[in-house]
Amino acid sequence: MSPATRRIATLFTTELRTMLRDRRTVIMSIVLPVVLMPVFLFAQQLMEERRTRALEARAYTYAVDGVLAEEARPLVAAAAVRGEARSARFREARVDDPGAALERGEVDVVVDATEARAVQEAARHERRGPGRPAALVGADEWLATLPPDLPALTVVYRGDRDASESAAARLRERLGEEQRARRLALASDAGFGAEVEAVLAVREENLSGGDEVAGLALGRVATLLLLVFLFTGGAIVAQDTLAGEKERGTLETLLTTAATRVEIVTAKFLLVLAVGVLIAGVQVANLLVYVGFELIPTSAPLATVVTPALAAGLFLFVLPLAALISAMLLLVSGYARSYREAQINFMPMMLACAGLALAAMMPAVPLRSAIVLVPIANISVGVKEVLVGRADWLFLAIAWAVTAGAAGWTMRLAARTLSTERLIVPSTGETYERPGVPALRPERIFTWFAVMWAVLLLVSLNTGPDFDIRLQLLINLGGIFVGGSFLFMRRFRLDWRETLLLRVPRWEVWVAVLVGAPSGIAVGTGVFQLANRIVPVPVEVLESFGQYLVPEGMSFWMLLPFLTLMPGVCEEIAFRGVLQQSLRRFFRPVPAALLVGIIFGLFHVSLFRLFPTAFLGVLFAAVTMLTGSIYPAMVWHALNNGIALVTGYYGWSLAALEPAGYAAATALLALSFWILWRTRPDADPRSPAPGRT
Amino acid sequence: MSPLLTLYRFEVRSALRERSIVINSILLPILLYPGLMWLMFTGISFVRGQTDDMASRIVVSGPLEAHAPLDRALRQDRRFQIVDPAGEDAAALRAGALDARLELSVHPVAALPGNLQALVVYDGSHERSSAARQRLVEVLEQYRDLQIRTETLARGVAARDWAGFLVEGRNVASERDMGGFLLGLMLPLMFVVMVAVGCFYPAIDTTAGERERGTWETLMTTSASRTSIVVAKYLYVATFGCVAGLLNVAAMALTMRTIVGQLAGGAVALDFSVRPEALPVLAAGAVLLSAFIAAGMMVFASFARTFREGQSMITPFYLLVLLPTVFLSSRGTAFSPALAAIPVVNVALVIRDALSGVFQWPLIGITVAVTLAAIAGLLRLAAAIVAAEAVVAGSYSGTLATFVRGLFGRAAPAPKETAR
Amino acid sequence: MIPVDVAGLTKIYVDQSRGEVRAVDDISFACQPGEIFGLLGANGAGKTTTLRMLSTILAPSAGRAAVMGHDVATAPEHVRRSLGFYSASTALYPRLTGRETLEFFARINGFPEAAVAARVEALITRFGIGEYAGARVDTLSQGMKQKVSIARTVAHDPPVLIFDEPSVGLDVLNALEMQKVIGELRDDGKTIIFSTHIMSEAERLCDRIAIIHRGRIHACGTLAELRAATGRHYLEDIFVHYVEQAGAAPTP
Numbered sequence A: 001m002s003p004a005t006r007r008i009a010t011l012f013t014t015e016l017r018t019m020l021r022d023r024r025t026v027i028m029s030i031v032l033p034v035v036l037m038p039v040f041l042f043a044q045q046l047m048e049e050r051r052t053r054a055l056e057a058r059a060y061t062y063a064v065d066g067v068l069a070e071e072a073r074p075l076v077a078a079a080a081v082r083g084e085a086r087s088a089r090f091r092e093a094r095v096d097d098p099g100a101a102l103e104r105g106e107v108d109v110v111v112d113a114t115e116a117r118a119v120q121e122a123a124r125h126e127r128r129g130p131g132r133p134a135a136l137v138g139a140d141e142w143l144a145t146l147p148p149d150l151p152a153l154t155v156v157y158r159g160d161r162d163a164s165e166s167a168a169a170r171l172r173e174r175l176g177e178e179q180r181a182r183r184l185a186l187a188s189d190a191g192f193g194a195e196v197e198a199v200l201a202v203r204e205e206n207l208s209g210g211d212e213v214a215g216l217a218l219g220r221v222a223t224l225l226l227l228v229f230l231f232t233g234g235a236i237v238a239q240d241t242l243a244g245e246k247e248r249g250t251l252e253t254l255l256t257t258a259a260t261r262v263e264i265v266t267a268k269f270l271l272v273l274a275v276g277v278l279i280a281g282v283q284v285a286n287l288l289v290y291v292g293f294e295l296i297p298t299s300a301p302l303a304t305v306v307t308p309a310l311a312a313g314l315f316l317f318v319l320p321l322a323a324l325i326s327a328m329l330l331l332v333s334g335y336a337r338s339y340r341e342a343q344i345n346f347m348p349m350m351l352a353c354a355g356l357a358l359a360a361m362m363p364a365v366p367l368r369s370a371i372v373l374v375p376i377a378n379i380s381v382g383v384k385e386v387l388v389g390r391a392d393w394l395f396l397a398i399a400w401a402v403t404a405g406a407a408g409w410t411m412r413l414a415a416r417t418l419s420t421e422r423l424i425v426p427s428t429g430e431t432y433e434r435p436g437v438p439a440l441r442p443e444r445i446f447t448w449f450a451v452m453w454a455v456l457l458l459v460s461l462n463t464g465p466d467f468d469i470r471l472q473l474l475i476n477l478g479g480i481f482v483g484g485s486f487l488f489m490r491r492f493r494l495d496w497r498e499t500l501l502l503r504v505p506r507w508e509v510w511v512a513v514l515v516g517a518p519s520g521i522a523v524g525t526g527v528f529q530l531a532n533r534i535v536p537v538p539v540e541v542l543e544s545f546g547q548y549l550v551p552e553g554m555s556f557w558m559l560l561p562f563l564t565l566m567p568g569v570c571e572e573i574a575f576r577g578v579l580q581q582s583l584r585r586f587f588r589p590v591p592a593a594l595l596v597g598i599i600f601g602l603f604h605v606s607l608f609r610l611f612p613t614a615f616l617g618v619l620f621a622a623v624t625m626l627t628g629s630i631y632p633a634m635v636w637h638a639l640n641n642g643i644a645l646v647t648g649y650y651g652w653s654l655a656a657l658e659p660a661g662y663a664a665a666t667a668l669l670a671l672s673f674w675i676l677w678r679t680r681p682d683a684d685p686r687s688p689a690p691g692r693t
Numbered sequence B: 001m002s003p004l005l006t007l008y009r010f011e012v013r014s015a016l017r018e019r020s021i022v023i024n025s026i027l028l029p030i031l032l033y034p035g036l037m038w039l040m041f042t043g044i045s046f047v048r049g050q051t052d053d054m055a056s057r058i059v060v061s062g063p064l065e066a067h068a069p070l071d072r073a074l075r076q077d078r079r080f081q082i083v084d085p086a087g088e089d090a091a092a093l094r095a096g097a098l099d100a101r102l103e104l105s106v107h108p109v110a111a112l113p114g115n116l117q118a119l120v121v122y123d124g125s126h127e128r129s130s131a132a133r134q135r136l137v138e139v140l141e142q143y144r145d146l147q148i149r150t151e152t153l154a155r156g157v158a159a160r161d162w163a164g165f166l167v168e169g170r171n172v173a174s175e176r177d178m179g180g181f182l183l184g185l186m187l188p189l190m191f192v193v194m195v196a197v198g199c200f201y202p203a204i205d206t207t208a209g210e211r212e213r214g215t216w217e218t219l220m221t222t223s224a225s226r227t228s229i230v231v232a233k234y235l236y237v238a239t240f241g242c243v244a245g246l247l248n249v250a251a252m253a254l255t256m257r258t259i260v261g262q263l264a265g266g267a268v269a270l271d272f273s274v275r276p277e278a279l280p281v282l283a284a285g286a287v288l289l290s291a292f293i294a295a296g297m298m299v300f301a302s303f304a305r306t307f308r309e310g311q312s313m314i315t316p317f318y319l320l321v322l323l324p325t326v327f328l329s330s331r332g333t334a335f336s337p338a339l340a341a342i343p344v345v346n347v348a349l350v351i352r353d354a355l356s357g358v359f360q361w362p363l364i365g366i367t368v369a370v371t372l373a374a375i376a377g378l379l380r381l382a383a384a385i386v387a388a389e390a391v392v393a394g395s396y397s398g399t400l401a402t403f404v405r406g407l408f409g410r411a412a413p414a415p416k417e418t419a420r
Numbered sequence C: 001m002i003p004v005d006v007a008g009l010t011k012i013y014v015d016q017s018r019g020e021v022r023a024v025d026d027i028s029f030a031c032q033p034g035e036i037f038g039l040l041g042a043n044g045a046g047k048t049t050t051l052r053m054l055s056t057i058l059a060p061s062a063g064r065a066a067v068m069g070h071d072v073a074t075a076p077e078h079v080r081r082s083l084g085f086y087s088a089s090t091a092l093y094p095r096l097t098g099r100e101t102l103e104f105f106a107r108i109n110g111f112p113e114a115a116v117a118a119r120v121e122a123l124i125t126r127f128g129i130g131e132y133a134g135a136r137v138d139t140l141s142q143g144m145k146q147k148v149s150i151a152r153t154v155a156h157d158p159p160v161l162i163f164d165e166p167s168v169g170l171d172v173l174n175a176l177e178m179q180k181v182i183g184e185l186r187d188d189g190k191t192i193i194f195s196t197h198i199m200s201e202a203e204r205l206c207d208r209i210a211i212i213h214r215g216r217i218h219a220c221g222t223l224a225e226l227r228a229a230t231g232r233h234y235l236e237d238i239f240v241h242y243v244e245q246a247g248a249a250p251t252p
Helices: A003-021 A023-057 A069-081 A098-104 A117-125 A139-145 A162-189 A194-198 A210-248 A250-255 A261-292 A308-335 A339-361 A377-388 A393-417 A442-461 A469-491 A496-500 A507-534 A539-549 A556-583 A589-602 A607-627 A631-649 A659-678 B003-016 B019-051 B068-076 B089-095 B127-154 B159-163 B175-213 B215-220 B226-263 B278-301 B307-329 B345-355 B361-387 B389-393 B400-407 C047-054 C076-081 C098-108 C113-127 C142-153 C172-187 C199-205 C223-230 C235-248
Strands: A059-065 A089-092 A109-115 A151-157 A201-206 B056-061 B080-082 B100-106 B116-122 B166-171 C004-015 C019-031 C036-040 C062-067 C083-087 C160-164 C191-196 C208-213 C216-221
Touching: A003 A023, A003 A210, A003 A261, A003 C098, A023 A162, A023 A210, A023 A261, A023 B307, A059 A069, A059 A098, A059 A162, A069 A089, A069 A109, A069 A151, A069 A162, A089 A162, A098 A109, A098 A151, A109 A117, A109 A162, A117 A139, A151 A162, A162 A194, A162 B127, A162 B159, A162 B166, A201 B127, A210 A250, A210 A261, A210 A308, A210 A339, A210 A377, A210 B307, A250 A261, A261 A308, A261 A393, A308 A339, A308 A377, A308 A393, A339 A377, A339 B019, A339 B307, A377 A393, A442 A469, A442 A556, A442 B019, A442 B226, A469 A496, A469 A556, A496 A556, A507 A607, A507 A631, A507 A659, A556 A589, A556 A607, A556 A631, A589 A607, A607 A631, A607 A659, B003 B019, B003 B175, B003 B226, B019 B175, B019 B226, B056 B127, B068 B080, B068 B127, B089 B100, B089 B116, B100 B127, B116 B127, B127 B159, B175 B215, B175 B226, B175 B278, B175 B307, B175 B345, B215 B226, B226 B278, B226 B361, B278 B307, B278 B345, B278 B361, B307 B345, B345 B361, C004 C047, C019 C047, C019 C062, C019 C208, C019 C216, C036 C047, C036 C172, C036 C199, C047 C062, C047 C083, C047 C160, C047 C191, C076 C083, C083 C142, C098 C113, C098 C142, C113 C142, C142 C172, C172 C191, C172 C199, C191 C199, C199 C235, C208 C223, C208 C235, C216 C223, C216 C235, C223 C235
Parallel strands: A059 A089, A059 A109, A151 B166, A201 B116, B056 B080, B056 B100, C036 C191, C036 C208, C083 C160, C160 C191
Antiparallel strands: A109 A151, B100 B116, C004 C019, C004 C062, C208 C216
16 A cells, blocks of 8 residues: 555544544434435325325315306206216305305305307407417317307316315316217217227327336436435535534644645545445435335336346446535535535535536437536436436446546645635635725625626516616616626725726727627627527527517617617626626636626526627627726627627528638637737737737 | 613624625525526426427328328427438437327228328337327327317217307416415425524524634623523524515515516416515514524524534424424415414414415414414523523533433433543 | 755735735744754744744745755655644544544554554653543543644654644643653754744743744844843843844834
């Protein structure tokens, strides 16, 4: 055994020993979840069963109302007794005012018997939304030809009462059965009885076996469940092992020993991994027991889906996921200066990872796509495909390698936290706060923008479509972005000229902007189409963009300044000004630009616009960094919006460009950035940019 | 200013400067809903975009020419994309390159001229394939109904008799009723969670946290009476729980409004504004709940000497509070006197009913009485704890369990003395 | 070989509101084998930062330092293997027993595996931990914890020992015990760097004393040399003399 391995082993066993001696940790992280899960599951199951049974065993009351009440009463009575032997009974209640009785809860449903006229009228006026499939086989035409005095039975119920809703559903179902029985009788009277069954008999053939379907059901949630188990299992140990040691002061002791930082992190990583895997294993076994006892219903016996060999293979496949999660937990713990800080950061991280693990729920994303490059999500999709029985070996291997690589990289970051002096030695390197002025720190910037985001979302959610778009823009851009930005600068006492980069750039920059803005849009459209391959955009969403941008009854040209200049100025102040300049204090240019882009994308509040807007955000961030001034980004932004709107207004679609068109646009964009690069203010003064005299 | 008020203001001010408390009691309730709702909304519209708007790729074979309506239905429907048969349909289906195959053939029983039989082949392990199958079966059934109807009418049955009657459904609950109902399904549960989360950190911070920082003793040496110190701390913890709970209701009502409406595709109009008559009940519920949870958490946390210890001591109580909320997620649960006797659950149910505009005063009375009794019991226990020198001085190393056992005299409260 | 050799060591922090802060500013000194070298300075003078750089917890901004010939920047592992670091902020693992603690630190610092058990027993006897060796550290008294802590510092028998304000928070008896132990360790041939702000401690223990103020060493020598240079007898007066002299000079 090499000295390094020996040291890691010594560290690992000691850590394990101290952990096991912490009785509370053991109880909280192992015993409690194992005991509580069945309790929660069982209670939920019990409640649902009780509810179904209660609804099943109940006797429902109905009243008949309307102009055709007398005619409909025997019909409803006949329908109501159908299926009585199977489940719930119905009883008619004679009440004077059925509407009021329903309101008071004296009857569960009211059958309102009217003439078909009203229904036909309504059907004629009903506008079909884009989502509703057209009934092409003549059902609507048939309805229109019916005599208008035909009885129409409307089952009236109250959707906010469980019993009423359940009664209505059952009664409608029974009325339908009654309808079918009557028609069958009519057909057989007309000498068309036995053959009815034979008309267009439909058989179905499922090419996949029961285990594949069960595998699909399991595969959709397996990774998510595993992820939650791994996170909750490893979290307590991870928080205790780095953040906890800092708090107890033992980390400094450890750092003065001969063990290197990588060794220390490796030993701790192995500990978190071991505990996480162990607890996840216990939880999975726990879960299987309930499946065995049928507390959780499954469509096919799990044993036929997951053979021991498959289980072993899956275990190997998900190992990088476990490693990545352990490394992330360790990273968060290492980044925190106390146990508490580690805990605060734990939740958002778990939610973000759980979001990635949901990838398996997406129906049309195979592993053989760009998703294979996204850690966690690729494992999630891979597990599903393996469970369904479609193992794509090459891509499984890529997914495995990608997530394992991410784990390794995260580990390196975690090891680096032990070399970050600010984090390991609490008494030195502390930022000194000026009296009354909070120090600017990354988490404070993020929190500030998170609050701005929430406010923006709440405002946009609570202003309806009939709200004047100009007013809404004024609130969003002027109020939230600019107001929030200036409050930010005031709170942290930032120099606003410096922060907003109010400097006049060199004249070449404007050439670059004029070239860059149109080509940027074309490249952005290309990015959007690429993104569309990963995250397909529903047609509805695309349609709703157009509606939102150009509301009816408003001059397009009058609206244009509101949609170009204002976002250009206001959004640049907030994002490329305040956000970017603050982040630049803590991040290097590339990560800062990426962060600005992502946050800018998130502020457009739609997953489908995230990619294109984030792309623009990064572009603008780069422009601002290269020119050292905010004005070019403002002009570019306004131009960008203007071009997009005008082309949209005249119906010119950039999406129809040929690949060569995109290539040309990319070249132009590159040219624009080349100009910016050559004329950047901190460029070597001895080699002046071309065209400069 | 009375020492109680001074202490209270002091506690609140220092709490507002503590990041974990601000995050858990203020930011979390405000940010959680917009964030979660946004995720949910985009997630759902994303999956909907993937399934609904994705055309089913189908292969159709058989004598379709004689059945014009069916042919038209399949060709004009945006949801279907008819592709040319490639020979290896089964393999394509298995690989997910094709969604379904519809095989039409002449049925041996000639019920009608050219009567068809259909075979729908699909692969249940592909979500898109299952959706295609469902769409196909739906269209086939519509066509079947049309054929039977046409034939029966041709045989002399009157259209009126065949139609018989129409069946419709109508929900008469108002938008506000439905909104209140849906809000009532989710809100009480989140309300309890949020009050508990809001109390959690302040309760630990003000007891164990003070011990850890060494400020506990400083406070005890001031001229303020021990009772006023403890009462101020208690009020402060309860305030934060209450604030967290109410902020959460506000954020939820604001967020739910449009998003859920959009999700329902405009089919259900919903109004998530909280009805005014429910507001006093909500406020009272928040106060009662936070008073109870704060008392419980402080009692549990008072034996901890470090923040971590405090956390693990409170967690059982926290889970105990959350456990009954499982019963709330089932919408059939009717508020009964038995449920009114269970703390936390009763308040949550009162809130749920209030959101739907239902006020069962006798049960509300029981709820208030039970909760107040529970709070009184906990405060009584807290008084006993405060009276115990060892606990106040921080040298007591037992837990609540050992203390309670000692209180009832079965075993002397003899925590193991640390070797000094 | 010079056990500890420090030349031009500097540590700069960048602070948002104060700009650059020179916590340690161009410090140089060398320790001879078997001597106790004292760093005497007020709180915040830069003692702890210097010693943390020596023990490779912090990285120097400029300058060079070597322990037993190993450079702190290029061979931090070798440096750490050759020294034991004791300070008030290096805590013990509360859930390990005394014996386990010593075994752990001996092993992790690369003490020959076969000799670990004997070494631990020797330490237990030497520091009088005997009857408490099997008890968990968090149940031990302050004095006993201190003994275990010193024992773990020397567990791997390093040639150089660093004591950073070891008597902080100790009562008189424990502080005297600490001084006695440090003296004994010197007698065993260890090179010891010892930082303190307590004059009597420095006077009694140190072979040579460096007076450090605002990150700079203002004087360095034996007590006799310092007395001769300043003409004052008590170390306290000597210290104040140098601090006042530094205060008169323009601050860097």
